[in-house]
Amino acid sequence: MNILIVGTGYVGTTTGLIFSEMGHQVTGLDLDKNKIKALKAGQLHFYEPGLEDLLSKHVTAETIKFTKKAKKAIKENDVIFICVGTPKGTDGSADLTYVKSVAESIGKYMNRYKVIVTKSTVPVGTADLVTKWITESQEDPIPFDVVSNPEFLREGSALQDALNPDRIVIGATSEKARAIMKELYKDFNCPIVETNPKASEMIKYAANSFLAMKISYINELARVCDVLKINVNEVSRGMGLDHRIGPHFLHAGLGYGGSCFPKDVTALIQIAKENETALTILEKVVQVNEALPLTLIEKLKQALGGDLTNKTIAILGLAFKANTDDTRESPSLILIDRLKAEKGKVRVHDPIVKLDGPPEQFPSIEETVAGADALIICTDWEVYKHLDWASLKPLMGQPNIFDGRNMLDKEIVEGLGFHYVGVANH
Numbered sequence: 001m002n003i004l005i006v007g008t009g010y011v012g013t014t015t016g017l018i019f020s021e022m023g024h025q026v027t028g029l030d031l032d033k034n035k036i037k038a039l040k041a042g043q044l045h046f047y048e049p050g051l052e053d054l055l056s057k058h059v060t061a062e063t064i065k066f067t068k069k070a071k072k073a074i075k076e077n078d079v080i081f082i083c084v085g086t087p088k089g090t091d092g093s094a095d096l097t098y099v100k101s102v103a104e105s106i107g108k109y110m111n112r113y114k115v116i117v118t119k120s121t122v123p124v125g126t127a128d129l130v131t132k133w134i135t136e137s138q139e140d141p142i143p144f145d146v147v148s149n150p151e152f153l154r155e156g157s158a159l160q161d162a163l164n165p166d167r168i169v170i171g172a173t174s175e176k177a178r179a180i181m182k183e184l185y186k187d188f189n190c191p192i193v194e195t196n197p198k199a200s201e202m203i204k205y206a207a208n209s210f211l212a213m214k215i216s217y218i219n220e221l222a223r224v225c226d227v228l229k230i231n232v233n234e235v236s237r238g239m240g241l242d243h244r245i246g247p248h249f250l251h252a253g254l255g256y257g258g259s260c261f262p263k264d265v266t267a268l269i270q271i272a273k274e275n276e277t278a279l280t281i282l283e284k285v286v287q288v289n290e291a292l293p294l295t296l297i298e299k300l301k302q303a304l305g306g307d308l309t310n311k312t313i314a315i316l317g318l319a320f321k322a323n324t325d326d327t328r329e330s331p332s333l334i335l336i337d338r339l340k341a342e343k344g345k346v347r348v349h350d351p352i353v354k355l356d357g358p359p360e361q362f363p364s365i366e367e368t369v370a371g372a373d374a375l376i377i378c379t380d381w382e383v384y385k386h387l388d389w390a391s392l393k394p395l396m397g398q399p400n401i402f403d404g405r406n407m408l409d410k411e412i413v414e415g416l417g418f419h420y421v422g423v424a425n426h
């Protein structure tokens with residue numbers, strides 16, 4: 001099949017490459033000429049393990065092409081995936097400006113029956129809106145169907161997740177479109193959930209919000225465990241072995257960040273409000289998450305005599321989680337802002353992320369921790385697990401480790417003379 005992917009971010013690029021891998025002819029369309037230039041040259045404009053090799057393979061084989069020319073791309077393709085961003089609007093709801101503009105271009109340029117698929121996470125009812133926007137932009141009435149087919153891949157393991165999904169959700173109202181979608185996914189070995197577009201749109205928000213709720217649950221429980229001197233990691237393990245609960249997303253730490261959970265939880269709360277109902281449980285999920293960096297600052301103050309003025313704090317990790325260069329809504333950046341407000345001196349390190357401006361960033365961990373009154377592990381990069389703590393200790397001003405990801409072996413670092421504070425890591 002000829003597939004057009006509109007929007008070449010994480011989701012769009014990965015989705016396109018997976019379809020190329022499945023034997024389809026794919027075109028990636030984006031307005032950003034720098035992205036298109038890089039992708040045409042086989043270069044990814046973001047960090048995602050394994051994806052660049054696949055990109056270069058399919059660019060060379062010409063099974064994926066990239067373009068800025070919307071009119072030609074829309075005319076030539078039969079299935080169009082909308083993978084553009086849906087950022088958080090001022091009231092917390094998802095901003096559909098980019099989705100609308102893509103729908104209008106499709107309406108304007110379409111020349112024959114097409115299936116238009118929303119892959120971006122969009123509010124309940126968006127498939128109907130896309131249908132309306134396309135219809136209103138058409139000069140002549142040409143038939144089409146809009147399908148909701150949310151994506152569940154994670155940054156950092158995008159390729160693996162997209163190739164081996166737990167399920168594929170197809171929200172369609174027409175049998176013709178449903179059959180085309182099933183044909184497209186016929187080589188995937190997982191259950192297909194067939195439903196209507198609204199339920200499909202809700203499934204995506206419900207899944208992300210549930211995972212965020214699990215994280216906030218364990219983080220709030222960690223606060224209680226901390227007071228009771230209980231190791232929350234052991235509690236997670238003991239809980240997670242219950243099949244009804246499961247072991248995933250029960251890792252206590254600095255809270256969830258990234259471009260999805262914070263945005264989607266707020267959007268779902270907003271959807272409930274707009275429909276004169278409420279999701280109070282999710283309101284609490286957000287509150288718990290937002291309080292986590294502040295709790296760590298309080299612990300830091302306690303360890304450093306109550307005041308952070310002119311204290312040197314080394315931050316290990318800027319990405320919102322390991323294996324990505326994405327810093328959107330990263331707990332690390334929230335902490336850095338807070339430390340600056342408290343007049344602390346911040347030195348930062350990340351193995352992949354390069355900041356454009358301050359705070360001062362160092363290429364090595366040794367330089368980053370030099371003279372530091374404390375270091376905070378903010379991102380669960382594997383490299384931070386295996387540091388030579390014995391040789392780092394003499395470089396620091398004071399041997400304080402704040403482990404925001406509960407990654408280190410407390411006994412080992414305490415045995416070396418560090419003052420260690422984890423997240424209820426007793």
Ligand code: UGA
Nearest residue numbers: 151152153154155215249250251255256257258260320321
């Ligand atoms: C998330 C979902 O997991 C994907 O299924 C979904 O497709 C994606 O959002 C999306 O909507 O596009 P992602 O944001 O890439 O994926 O990252 P996750 O691996 O889910 O992690 C989210 C945040 O939760 C990170 O900040 C991570 O550090 C944190 N987290 C995760 C915890 O604090 N504890 C845990 O136990 C697990």
